[in-house]
Amino acid sequence: MTTTREADLPEGGKPLLTTVAIVASCLAFAVIGALQALYGPAIPALRDEYGISPAVAGLSLSAHFVGALLGVLIYHLLRGRLNNRVLLGGSYVLMAAGAAVFAFSPSWALALAGTFVIGLGFGGIDYGLNRLFAIGFGHRSTAMLNLLNGHFGIGAIAGPALIGWLGADCYPEIFVGTGVISLLILVTLGGVAAREPVPAPAGDGLPGGTRVLPIIGVFIGIYVLHVAVETGVGGWEPTHLEAVGYGAATAATATSAYWAAMTIGRFVAVPISLRWSAPSILLVCCAGMAGFLLLAAVPALAPYAYFGVGLMIAPIFPTCLPWLNRAVPGVAGAGAYVIAASMIGGVAFPPLLGAVIGAVEVRAVPLLLFLLAVICGVLSLWLRRNAPDPGGVPGPREPARTDSVPTP
Template sequence: MTPTRAAALLPPRRLAAAGLGNFLLLGLLYPMLGPALPTLSEQFHLSGKGASLLLSLNSAGAFAGVLLAGTLSRSWPPPRRAALALGLLAAGCLGLVLAPTFGLALAASGLLGLGFGVLDLTTNVWLSTAYGERSASMLNLLSASFGVGAVLAPLAVGLAGGDFHLPLLGCAALAALLLPLMFTLRGASGEVAPTATFTGRSRALLLGFVGLFLTYVGVEGGVGAWEVTHLQGVLDLSTGGAASITALFWVSFTLGRVVSAALALRLEPARLVVLALLLAAASLALACVPAAAPVAYTLTGLFLAPVFTTGLVWLARTVPGGGATTLVFASAFLGPVLFSPVVGAFKDMYGPTAIPVTLLGVTLLCLAVALGLRRALRP
């Protein structure tokens, strides 16, 4: 079935509402664990390394969710996959709120990640074809609600005095409200992208892009997860106060996405990615100065914003094929799995001041990968 015909089968207003709602929910959940980490650490008496397991399990679940969504796309239409994801997310939210033990909290965190991965990939791929020639503009428009959610989540935790339970219950309620909407959409079966044939050079480049996205999401997720803990430790802030400051990271991140749309018309993807990572490294170096940390993290959000979306364009031009994009998309979720325990371990050894230093190290690693890719692709 062609994208144009598929669009005709989907009520545009209801599909737009589903897209807005799904992206809003994803935006609310994406940064939620970071502001919740101090409360969870106190509740279950966790060290920094122990708390990092919650982040790692969440990211591992998201990785598995992307793979599950790709597998189900062969037989399940997008609304059905989205409904499954919403059910998983609602269950994960309730599980984390009600978990009496750390083991059950870990399981709930993994379940949240699983639902997140399924909904993230399903919604992005679904909307990228559902509106025919207007798909690109509609996807950009609808996905703006992700940024809104990412700003509201830490603010909600901050207003609740650092208590994440009520905001998570709100996310569960939103997932439940969106669930019936999915069953009103008549979607065609998701189309399977043709399998790409990779040469030795394209395999090497693909591996490079896997490294780029893996380290990038490690940085982005690391700031979102550990900023509250760092600000609490070096500025003696309450959890609620630190969580409110964290919202500025996502405000600037959302603004950065808008600005990067204009910059992408003037700069080639490789150059924009490298420039953004250079500036992000500088701002994270500034975050090592306690008094400057709130401003530095806000700038970091602005500078990191272009990397993921511009990197996807760079990937598509370098290694075309749906298989490459799916693999890189899935691998990106492994970033926090690998790097959150590292941040937690250094925090345990050297205190909260080690958090921005470790994140700076990961950013420099990401920058090195980007520079290596750019050099390898020069004629």
Template structure:
């Protein structure tokens, strides 16, 4: 199957993925969105099936993310060895399918965790690999960052659908089976991807850890931390403001809905505004929304606004990164996960020490730090020189 097409404008904009390949990549992102969201809702069933504690059951998600980091970082090594991107992506889907099935069939919890790790490696391979391919192919095109927002919006759809599926299906295992089946279905299509990407020798010699590189990495870690911190602690904070547990949970769902919906909504804007403009506008909005969460009456709506502000940052930021330092994409995708690992527990410690009122103050602090980091990036990016 041919997965690259050329149009009369290719001399200026480069090759494009064929519609079948784009569809397969989008479906793969829905699959990994579902996959990531399954472990938490499955905890009660996992505890009963394996006779384990809640903490042990929660280790599945930690192991998943550990594997994901390795999967993301495997892409540069794969390319250095001359392995085609399609082969890499197909292998990642095979790991997801085998890991999901192994997780269900494992006779004991240690083997189940091993399977979760395998599936996590596949998750990271798809996350890093598809992001890399889409960034390289579409970033040079005006509005091409809309493709990244579309892609990540579909990831959000999967993340929303996963818990719903566990609630509707007769057992949690069916949702994992669906991930495996979806992976197998799109595997042959992604196997045929040939991007023809050749390393740019002018970029290859750049120091990854230049000041600009560090600032870019820091920016992604911060806004992912803001995203996961708000989503993880919003319910706790809103209950402390007087909302019922049900109303607070509904408001938290609203945050994730806004976070996902805005990625689709911003797609048409990407034809009019470059990624830098959208990133700056959304980042400046984050401290405004975070400060508004300090007001009890405004807090539920402010979290929704924060979801709108944060939603486009990762995909649009990747498009901007592809223009500034494309060699950093695998590193950024992997290291940005640290924001999700570190910031929610840090907020938890603050809540233990100062109460739920610490949540909005923590969000304000991270949002302001993100704005400051963005200011540093824009200043450094405007400087000439290969090691900026």
């Protein structure tokens, strides 16, 4: 038997996840991180096997993201009818089934269908676990969400490394392996609460006369913009660095370091989020993101500045989600809206940014992204004023209670 402080529990006093379920959830996020990152390195083998062009092979990731977006929305729509264990279990099964179809498909059309099914499961797991972690740990929810999403980054680094080690031709075995792990996680679902506590009804207004809808809209704006910056740097950093005089190998290494910074930043944010409020963390991250993007416009500093951008972006997604749930506790769909918006931003902004860069020049990449970061910072200031988050961390005059209650 373990003990949990009352301040670390959701309203209702019972934990939503046991220790085993928490560990399994982190493993699940490593798996979905690996899956998302495996498509690119597998493209050479896909081209050889199906006789397709690079552009057609790239449709695998597009089908995955379309499925993921629908997976988020379907999971949300079914929450009122089915419990968390059923929905998460179905998502794991879908991901495993899609991985098997993709690995053993005799045709490219069926392989694409497999990636779509993987995406459906991916979206359900992404939304379902993020939601449970956002509401399930009291003031520790931000720290736990950073921990959870940090494991996504570990998977995103490990997946391509595994293909590099075993060879692209081994992608079927790797995809099947992720499916097997997904099925094994099913045995831990008994440690997930069937239902979360019913939140208090949302009022028509919040402090300062601000209404719920504008708050959700601003959160969506922050999610779309920071994902736009994230994918913009990830997609254009190598091209920008080569344009300002760096070699291809250096540019590739710097880009890998940027993605590693995304993972490091989330683990670093775990202890920070236990001492600082979500509004403060978001404001610092937006300011830091903008500052490092300005430094990236200086060729001599660019590779190091992009690493800093990665560190600053990393905590935004897991920090804002618990804050959103506390700001609009009676709006069950708020989390689904912002997670779906982040996926849309990841798909829509890269081609939009590419079109703008085509009209100017690639050297302008840091400054274009800087403008998005500034807008994100302005929105964070608005939220800080209109959706304060006193429940995020214990205040200095009202420390968290230390009474121990049994945890099953």
